[in-house]
Amino acid sequence: MKILKIVAASVISAAFIFGLSSCGEKKSRVQTNEKGEILELSINNQSETGEYDPAGAAAYVYYSHQTYALDPLVNYTKEGLYTPASAESWEVSKDLLTYTFHIRKDAKWSDGSDLTSADFLNTILRALKPENGSWYVDFLFPIKNAKAVFDGKASVDSLGVATPDAKTIAFTLEKPCAYFLDLIPNVPTYRPSNSKFAKDEDKNWDMDPAKNLSNGPWYMAERKPGEYILYKKNPYYYDAEKVNLLSVKMRFMDDDQAKAAAYQTGELAILSGAAASIADAYEGKPDVRFVEVPQTNYIMLNPNIAPFDNPLVRKAFALAVKRVDIATVVGKSCVPSTTFVGRFYKSKVDGTPWGTLQGDLLKEDLEEAKKLLAEAGYPNGEGLPKITYTYPSMAYEGDVAQILQQQWKELGVEVELQALENEVYVATRREGVSQAIRMQWYADYNDPTTWLMMYVAGNSLNDIRYNSEKYNKLMAQSDLELDVAKRQALLLEAEKTVVSEDTCIVPLFTNNTTNLTDPSLSDYYYDVIAYPNYTTMTVKSE
Numbered sequence: 001m002k003i004l005k006i007v008a009a010s011v012i013s014a015a016f017i018f019g020l021s022s023c024g025e026k027k028s029r030v031q032t033n034e035k036g037e038i039l040e041l042s043i044n045n046q047s048e049t050g051e052y053d054p055a056g057a058a059a060y061v062y063y064s065h066q067t068y069a070l071d072p073l074v075n076y077t078k079e080g081l082y083t084p085a086s087a088e089s090w091e092v093s094k095d096l097l098t099y100t101f102h103i104r105k106d107a108k109w110s111d112g113s114d115l116t117s118a119d120f121l122n123t124i125l126r127a128l129k130p131e132n133g134s135w136y137v138d139f140l141f142p143i144k145n146a147k148a149v150f151d152g153k154a155s156v157d158s159l160g161v162a163t164p165d166a167k168t169i170a171f172t173l174e175k176p177c178a179y180f181l182d183l184i185p186n187v188p189t190y191r192p193s194n195s196k197f198a199k200d201e202d203k204n205w206d207m208d209p210a211k212n213l214s215n216g217p218w219y220m221a222e223r224k225p226g227e228y229i230l231y232k233k234n235p236y237y238y239d240a241e242k243v244n245l246l247s248v249k250m251r252f253m254d255d256d257q258a259k260a261a262a263y264q265t266g267e268l269a270i271l272s273g274a275a276a277s278i279a280d281a282y283e284g285k286p287d288v289r290f291v292e293v294p295q296t297n298y299i300m301l302n303p304n305i306a307p308f309d310n311p312l313v314r315k316a317f318a319l320a321v322k323r324v325d326i327a328t329v330v331g332k333s334c335v336p337s338t339t340f341v342g343r344f345y346k347s348k349v350d351g352t353p354w355g356t357l358q359g360d361l362l363k364e365d366l367e368e369a370k371k372l373l374a375e376a377g378y379p380n381g382e383g384l385p386k387i388t389y390t391y392p393s394m395a396y397e398g399d400v401a402q403i404l405q406q407q408w409k410e411l412g413v414e415v416e417l418q419a420l421e422n423e424v425y426v427a428t429r430r431e432g433v434s435q436a437i438r439m440q441w442y443a444d445y446n447d448p449t450t451w452l453m454m455y456v457a458g459n460s461l462n463d464i465r466y467n468s469e470k471y472n473k474l475m476a477q478s479d480l481e482l483d484v485a486k487r488q489a490l491l492l493e494a495e496k497t498v499v500s501e502d503t504c505i506v507p508l509f510t511n512n513t514t515n516l517t518d519p520s521l522s523d524y525y526y527d528v529i530a531y532p533n534y535t536t537m538t539v540k541s542e
Contacts, residue, residue: 028520029269032539033246041521041534042249043270044259046394048226049423052206053198054188055126055134059426060442061252062188067531068231068248069214070191073101073120073169074184080446080528082181086115086192086215086238096176096482103167108236109194110219117163119192119215124161126200127189136189136444138459142177142479177479178487179447186445186529217243217535226252243535244523254394254422263516271516275395276331279514286519290333293513293530294342294443296451299389299404299506302464305435307384312376314503317436318362319369320411321404326508329399333514338362340499341448341491343510346528349485354448355510358492361499362506369411381412390428391438393419400508401438429463439463440511443529448491449478455498455505466504471497 031039050059054070073087087101107115124143127134128150141147144160160172173180184190197211205211209220217239218231231248234240251268253259256275263271263278271278282288301308301317308314323336337343343355370380378384389404391397401417408415415436420428429437443450454461456475457468474494481487498505513530524537 028539029266029518030521030539036244036538038245038537038539040247040249041245041270041537042251042268044253044262044268044272045250046252047254047422048252049426052212054191054193055123055132056206057133058135058188064250065220065229066188066191068218069216069220071216072185072191074181076185076446076527076529078525078527097173098170099180100168100170103169104238105167106238107215110214110234110236112236114166115192115215116166117169118166118195120169120190121161121163122195122198123189123191123193125156126193126198128156129200132200134189135460136187138453138461139183139187140189142173142180144172144174175480176482178482179449182445182447186531218248228252239535245534245537248534256395269518269521272513274514274516276333279331279333279516282516287516289515289517291513291515291526291530292344294345295440295510296337296340296342297440297508297511298340299508300437300439300464301504301506302432302435303502303504304465307378307387308435310376311502312372313378316369316372316376316411317408318503318506319365319372320407321506321508322364322407323508325403325407326400329403330396330509330511333512335510335512337510338499338507340495340505340507341451342443345443345448347488349488358495361496366410373411381414384413386416387413387435388416388418389436390418390420390425390434392422392425394422397438432463432465446528452491452494464504466498468497468502
């Protein structure tokens, strides 16, 4: 049985890595100077994909860059409260339509020049040009006339963004937006880009450390394409005296065994997203740290391509999935889930995990799945067109694909597997031409809409072109509902629509992150949406 073979392989791999990890361990994988400052923190990331331009194709790796190098107007505390960042203060008008931010006078770029309101506006204006392919442009649409500007139906002069002086930026909204302030800390299109260098006529400015300036704790000092980016402490950062980490080396690595070896030898101080076989080898050791993340791994079933243009077929495929089998091959960090919004995302009403609030949205019932497939005109899968499941060739995705293939075979359906290199996978997914394709989403901000807004008709992240009148209406109502409990009820209903009723989204699991972290590291944390804050990191004294 394929599951047993995969598990056996994981056990062998774990035994091999345990052998590595039990010998030659170092007291600390980081060095400090006489002041106690950490000279360099080396951490892994996935293969280099997308851009480093907040107005462009901001893929997963971009978010690490943003965390290190781009300071937002407002940030989150560890507990999820808003805290001043590049803006020292802000006000919201009584009608909830205007948000005014006052940028710190000492906020500067890494070349010593002033950070200005024009730099935030620069990102926004470039993102509103369709030719720049911004993945996050939709999150600007609460701003007055932003959608009309993007669609070419209004001039930029009508945009509801004002910069009355170099240190003030004000956003005027089309209508009250219940989650607008939540967009500011993490959504790329609200981050600054230096007006001197970030220009459309220079398409590769963001790949050049000399032009990709920082207003955050570290700046891009060196980039070796496909291998690593070296960030160094930004001396002009307004809170530089609190930054104890002098440099961060972000290494692009996909191979699990290479990552394990790099951590064991001290080349990595933090192995982020350790595979189950690697994490198991360190069980009981202080290196292991589980981080509960607001993330969902799921399948998109394209309602515009046969046979998934038939809702009965979509539901049949969804009911045939057994999530416990998938969890077996992914590892301890995998928690089966049927909610699209992250299972462990905490309610703004009372802190209850979303999975508890929503309950199960899909049941696992093979016999019912077979009945639905027959009702759709495909008894035992007979007459179905060729079906392909597409996924990125990285980490555990191949194992998950084989499990799904086996489960759908029990439904009577032969599914072809298509593994693509990550960059090709992303491009293919964005084209909207796949029948069934794997997807995962990690919260960009602290609100359920970070998941749910993606599948509103016309959203730039709606890769399967899902269009439901009911869903669109519920999401529009939720934007206007300022009562937190009533708004939550609308969002719960919207999620049921896309998962339980239309079944274009098939949630699989929440994959909490298992990190291997040098036990000597201290004084750092992960915020409310599990983004790391390493600024004050120290090394424990022996």
